[in-house]
Amino acid sequence: MSSPLSADHPAAQPPGHGSVEALISQARRLRGDVDAVRRDSQGDGTDPRGRWQRALYDLALHQLSDIDEHLAQLRDGPAPAPRPGSLLSRVGSAEWNLLTDEAEWSGELFHILGRDPAAAPLSLDELPSVVLAEDRPKLTAMVTDCLVDARPIDGEFRVVRPDDTVRTVHMMGEPVLDADGSTASMWAVLRDVSELRRSQRVVSETRDSLSRHPLPADTGQRAAVEPREAVLPPWHGLLRFPHEGRPGLDLAAGYLPSTAPTAPTASAAQAPPCTAWYDACPLAGDETLLSVGDLTGPGPDGAQGPAMSIGALRGLATAGTRPAQLPDRLDRLLEATALPPVRGALYCSYRPHTRTLTWAHAGHLVPLLFRRGTGRALAGQAEAALEDGDLLLLHTGELAPADVRRLLSLGPRLTGVGSAQDGVRIVTEEFGGHLGQEDACVLVARVTPGATRRAR
Structure with missing residues (x-):
């Protein structure tokens, strides 16, 4: 696949093996530290603040796991067949050649979009057909800005897989220029961020819940006043x-x-x-x-x-x-x-x-x-x-x-x-x-x- 910068300017060489190993070690050590703090301070998570803290810890661990596996992919190179459901299977790449109208996809991208790897990759004109209708203008605008104005792509849209499940995809890409500076192709990395966005929504929702319904001074009455x-x-x-x-x-x-409000019951055991x-x-x-x-x-x-x-x-x-x-x-x-x-x-x-x-x-x-x-x-x-x-x-x-x-x-x-x-x-x-x-x-x-x- 061509360099994401220019066809006549080679990409910078990746960092050495030792430096990537050091980054992996740091990411794993940090993940272990966060997990330990979560276990020590999470509590039972039954009140709004506890649920908000739990959601934040889960989001942090999710992102650190992503970093760990992405660094491992950088160290080892693209895996021929990532295990379905793994983090590596949620990152794919593509290049669309504007001169030949050919498309080249990684195996991971077929998995992300739920498409048969034996099928032909979708062209740029066909790509919007798998995107949720309300998100198609966003994708079209990003691609147009990239091809016409040579702007980098950095945005998200939702795709509908053949099994009707909806996934959120983050796309980053750049034009690949030929010798005279014209756009020859478009290169992109696409990442399935559905679970990450779900974790972020949980954080937002629990934070909003906490702000609307702060914990009462008498936490013994929490169940009566805070049915979250x-x-x-x-x-x-x-x-x-x-x-x-x-x-x-x-x-x-x-x-x-x-x-x-309900009237007091005759006895505490009465439903x-x-x-x-x-x-x-x-x-x-x-x-x-x-x-x-x-x-x-x-x-x-x-x-x-x-x-x-x-x-x-x-x-x-x-x-x-x-x-x-x-x-x-x-x-x-x-x-x-x-x-x-x-x-x-x-x-x-x-x-x-x-x-x-x-x-x-x-x-x-x-x-x-x-x-x-x-x-x-x-x-x-x-x-x-x-x-x-x-x-x-x-x-x-x-x-x-x-x-x-x-x-x-x-x-x-x-x-x-x-x-x-x-x-x-x-x-x-x-x-x-x-x-x-x-x-x-x-x-x-x-x-x-x-x-x-x-x-x-």
Whole structure:
């Protein structure tokens, strides 16, 4: 590959082996020191300041690990086939020849973009086709500045891989000039910085959380005044939620307590009133019923009302009741009990082999679908085809239109998460740990690769 400076000016020679070894030793020693300080001072990380400190330590360790492996690559030269998922596999290089329209990519770049190494590298004209639509103008401007004005490239954009996952790529490059000073080609190094940016977002979010909700003087009351993360609902011990996920789905859920003041309970052991629920119920043939909802009141047994409703819902679903029939049949079943009626609910069936989602609702709740950096409400439909990497968000509570727009605006972050649990964390931290004046639940289902789609 040509020098990144000029075709007739050779690049400077790399530093000697010994000097690079010394840098590697320093980086590893510093990483060990940071890790030791983190273990000694992190605490349990349950309060906002502790979570912020933990996020900063993790970010520092992530960057130091990057430096260590990049220096090792400088010492050893490019590896022929980096292990997938390693730091070295997240740094690739490319050169685009403007005279022949040929492109030369390193093997790492094919991995970053999720492309078959046996395929031809994308030309500069084809490169925007894998970039997220809203980021294409940024890439075009960087390339134009490089080719026309000979400016260095240094910027980021998001790419959509063939499996629909979204990755953030940092690109640095320069024009390669021929003998008469004209641009002959463009040289670039591209780095997958998705995990790094995620770590930085965690630092920013926890810092903002800390600034909005400083620790109270009486830290013994922290749990009552600082619900920063989704917590387990009071009825959690009565029913199991499949934390290991379901076929074709990565699942996570959280309970967001009300911000409204509650009257003291009769005893410390008595559970607080609770009206909202979430559930993932296994059905025949790897099908899963996802549901969220809330009752008009806590019922005579306080926190047990949602658990009893889930039990009734599971019984109906396993007996063959389809989502479209569930609202009416559950209402009729609850009428024969002392439980209050359903205020609002969503009942969603997911079949992994066809990636088909069908749903029904009581009240005004609708599923929210996040795909390729954007979010939309699945309103006016009863069935949809999902894709690998899609993220489905179900929530309870009567949200104001502005809050729904806030949820949908999280699209770029939610479609880039590594797990459903990360999706729950982003939502709960965005809303300060609560979705309104009443307790609420959030359920996130992320479609995972592996299931083979069959014709219906």
